[in-house]
Amino acid sequence: MSSFVTRSERAGNIFFRITALIRSGQLQWADRPAWYDVYVAHPPLTPHDWNVQLPKYNEPVKKIFYEEDIVRAQFYKNHRNVGHVSMDKEGDSISQQFINEYQALSKEEPNLPMEEMFAKTEKRLEDVGLYLRRQPKKESTEETKKASTEESNTSGNQ
Amino acid sequence: MLIRGVVSTASSVRTFSSLSSLSTGDSPSSSGRAARALEMYMRGVKEHDKMMGREGANFERGKRHLANMMGMEASTMTQNDIDTAIRYLFPSGLSDKKALPILAPPDQVLPRLHKLAFDEEGKPMGARFYTLKPAFYQLLSEVAIRSEKVDRYGGEKKTIKEKNHFQTGGSVWLNEEKMAKKLGEKISTHMYTQLMMAMEHLISLPGSATQNDFIMQWREPIAAGSGNKLFGPPIPPVEIDATTNRRTATAKADVKATYAEVKVSDAGKGEFIVDGMSLDTFQSLQARETLLCPLIVSDLLGRLSITATTKGMGGETAVPRAVRHALSLSIAALYPEKKEVLTLSGLLTRDPRKRERSKVNQPGARAKWIWKRR
Amino acid sequence: MNSAALRSLIRRVGASGARPFSAKTAAADASATTRPRGAPSADTLQKGSVQPTVLRPYVAPELETEDLFGLHSLVNVDEMFEARLHYGHKIGTLHENMKWALYGERLGVCIFDLEITRKHLIRALDFVAHVVSRGGIILFISTHRDTMLDVEKMAEEVGQYAHVRFWQEGTLTNMKQLLGASVRMPDTMVFLSSLTSMSERHPAIIEAAKMTIPTVGIVDSNSDPSYLTYLVPSNDDSPQAVAYLLRLFKEACQRGAAYRAKQL
Numbered sequence: 001m002s003s004f005v006t007r008s009e010r011a012g013n014i015f016f017r018i019t020a021l022i023r024s025g026q027l028q029w030a031d032r033p034a035w036y037d038v039y040v041a042h043p044p045l046t047p048h049d050w051n052v053q054l055p056k057y058n059e060p061v062k063k064i065f066y067e068e069d070i071v072r073a074q075f076y077k078n079h080r081n082v083g084h085v086s087m088d089k090e091g092d093s094i095s096q097q098f099i100n101e102y103q104a105l106s107k108e109e110p111n112l113p114m115e116e117m118f119a120k121t122e123k124r125l126e127d128v129g130l131y132l133r134r135q136p137k138k139e140s141t142e143e144t145k146k147a148s149t150e151e152s153n154t155s156g157n158q
Numbered sequence: 159m160l161i162r163g164v165v166s167t168a169s170s171v172r173t174f175s176s177l178s179s180l181s182t183g184d185s186p187s188s189s190g191r192a193a194r195a196l197e198m199y200m201r202g203v204k205e206h207d208k209m210m211g212r213e214g215a216n217f218e219r220g221k222r223h224l225a226n227m228m229g230m231e232a233s234t235m236t237q238n239d240i241d242t243a244i245r246y247l248f249p250s251g252l253s254d255k256k257a258l259p260i261l262a263p264p265d266q267v268l269p270r271l272h273k274l275a276f277d278e279e280g281k282p283m284g285a286r287f288y289t290l291k292p293a294f295y296q297l298l299s300e301v302a303i304r305s306e307k308v309d310r311y312g313g314e315k316k317t318i319k320e321k322n323h324f325q326t327g328g329s330v331w332l333n334e335e336k337m338a339k340k341l342g343e344k345i346s347t348h349m350y351t352q353l354m355m356a357m358e359h360l361i362s363l364p365g366s367a368t369q370n371d372f373i374m375q376w377r378e379p380i381a382a383g384s385g386n387k388l389f390g391p392p393i394p395p396v397e398i399d400a401t402t403n404r405r406t407a408t409a410k411a412d413v414k415a416t417y418a419e420v421k422v423s424d425a426g427k428g429e430f431i432v433d434g435m436s437l438d439t440f441q442s443l444q445a446r447e448t449l450l451c452p453l454i455v456s457d458l459l460g461r462l463s464i465t466a467t468t469k470g471m472g473g474e475t476a477v478p479r480a481v482r483h484a485l486s487l488s489i490a491a492l493y494p495e496k497k498e499v500l501t502l503s504g505l506l507t508r509d510p511r512k513r514e515r516s517k518v519n520q521p522g523a524r525a526k527w528i529w530k531r532r
Numbered sequence: 533m534n535s536a537a538l539r540s541l542i543r544r545v546g547a548s549g550a551r552p553f554s555a556k557t558a559a560a561d562a563s564a565t566t567r568p569r570g571a572p573s574a575d576t577l578q579k580g581s582v583q584p585t586v587l588r589p590y591v592a593p594e595l596e597t598e599d600l601f602g603l604h605s606l607v608n609v610d611e612m613f614e615a616r617l618h619y620g621h622k623i624g625t626l627h628e629n630m631k632w633a634l635y636g637e638r639l640g641v642c643i644f645d646l647e648i649t650r651k652h653l654i655r656a657l658d659f660v661a662h663v664v665s666r667g668g669i670i671l672f673i674s675t676h677r678d679t680m681l682d683v684e685k686m687a688e689e690v691g692q693y694a695h696v697r698f699w700q701e702g703t704l705t706n707m708k709q710l711l712g713a714s715v716r717m718p719d720t721m722v723f724l725s726s727l728t729s730m731s732e733r734h735p736a737i738i739e740a741a742k743m744t745i746p747t748v749g750i751v752d753s754n755s756d757p758s759y760l761t762y763l764v765p766s767n768d769d770s771p772q773a774v775a776y777l778l779r780l781f782k783e784a785c786q787r788g789a790a791y792r793a794k795q796l
Contacts, residue, residue, distance in 0.1 A: 005743075005744050007705065007742040007743070008742075009738060009741035009742050009759060012581075013761070014741060014744040014745070014746060014761060015581070015584060015761075016581045016582070017744055018744055019577050019580055019581040019587075020581055022571075022577055023574050023577040023578060023581070028571075029570075029571030029572070029590075030571070033719070033744070034663065034666045034667075034668055034719060035659075035663055035668065035719055035720060035746050036591075037591040037592060037595055038595065038659055038662040038663055038666070039584060039659075039746065039761075040580075040584045040585070040587045040588055040590075040591050040595075041588060041591055041595035041596060041662075042595075042655060042658050042659055042662065043584045043585065044655065044761055044762045044763070045651060045652055045655055045763075046632070046652075046757075046763055048757075048758075048759075048760060048761050048762075048763075050741075050758050050759055051758070052629075052758070053628075053629065054629045054630075054631070054632045054757070055631070055632040056631040056632050056634075057628050057629065057631060057632075058628075059631065061623060061626065061631060061634055061636060061637045061642070062634075062635075062636040062637065063636060063637050063638075064635065064636040064637060064638040064643060087616070
């Protein structure tokens, strides 16, 4: 009967223990628990003994970097406090918009040095209406605001 | 179909952790096992009911005998009469209450058997069954859910009245025993503390008055004049205004030759008027501290409306002290749960000191002329 | 069987080409031969204790259906991404036994491989749905402060059970004494968060392992996956992620219950 199941969780995983019990005749096949059949039909995808070492146990974790991270890093060095990132907002963040513009520009003019590329991308974004640097005071206050204030309605975190 | 089962003791009932599979014929004995366990439960129910029936009959018989002995009518005998009769017939010098003889209905004397409710498949009732204290944790969850709801209540309101706090005056939380009895479960001190913290948080939120009905289920009203009228501080009675439902208490106090009368109402805006003048008329810090002391001690600063009038000579400290004493008495009337804090801080004690009379052959009451040895 | 014999058995089974925990090989065998009747032999059971698929012919045929409840289509990587399931904790808190589930590390933050998560989540949902369809009790456990009430609410809605409070030691192993009588144990326990508020393994995991109750565990990058039967590597802290997982488990329970109602 199931009261004879050993409670020693390190003797083997739960399936191993129940099967061992059935094999030895302590538990009848007809009295097996209901989850047993489900386990047999849909077993776990990873071994679940208590001391199993799952794959990549001793391997270092791969670092995720993309090619455009170079551009991204330089962008954030130039503009530390531009824009809030909202997890809920649809569409690209400011840095992503910059990168998209930069990549489009680099296709058109492939051999420019990075500083020039940056200046050109910023100009392009200004034409669209996205200001990354504080503008000198003009008549209309809207245009003098930094890009961060455009995003000020959305709040930061997840 | 719900079957309320009383569980019989230990060995014969097996833990049933398996059940019939849907495919036919594979495990015929599982359904048999469930049926057998059910049989045990039903037997336990029957035994318990039979036993209670027997004890009940014994009690009735004993009651009739007792009534006969005492010359009373069994039908009109109350439990109080029974207790008095037992104490008369069996006088005892024993101090332990549990050692004294009792004659009472069996459900009051015998330990209550915890009845576990479950359905025909053996599934327990209630989603929180495995927490072992389902009723308690359901209450805790409900308090949390209501707190969340109240939290969304506009917190921008400025005045206390608009903030719509739950009024704590006149009621106290059920203590541990009463709470345990109400929930039907044993509660540890730690659990009770958790519950109190949750409840206090709920009350502290603006808009908690919207949950008045729910909160009052877990509080009991406490009478203001429940203490001994002969001894103790003279706490005034509480008047309730029929229309506004505002509670007011007026207390009188005197210090030396100064006599003060203070009227305090709850649900106030925090006004404090002495003889038609506000607090800033009292220039000295000591006077202001004296006047505000009861409010700080009982944590009601800004929550009451206070009006005070004084008569008599009135010195620099006498007026604040008299007003303070009367104010403390009024607060004790309106908020009986604060009474203990106020007595511990000494605010409800009348200061009996009066100016001592000066004696003959002395310059004053205690001072003596210069004494020369030779 | 001692560990040396066990290891040799695993090697033998592995050498024959049959992979442990693989559904595919045994399914192929099952379709070729007729279904055997009655209980499996001791030999089959010995093989089955390390390779459960060997016992497939002995269980009910409807269990063989790959996607009986139609749950596979509910789980897709885009929705998981939007629900922020791929966010793990920082690389410094990574448990060595969770490296298998990571896509990589992005500026110090562990990122789960959502393809792996998808496969495991589907397996877990199938398991839960099947257990419910057989009239099983599911106990949902979580000690995550922000989401524990949602877990309770969901469990109530599907007619199952929840434990989001302090776990009394011996709740499962000493139930008879704590409750005064024997009661039916849960048939599966689903951990929406396998760590307590002290960032230690939840005591119920060990108790379930002792009582041979299968556990489904949502394991974050800082959780220890040992003793859990079905793992689902995923973010367990964001309310959006937990809401997503609860929605799926609710769907699994409801479909399982509907299947059962139809059969009865």
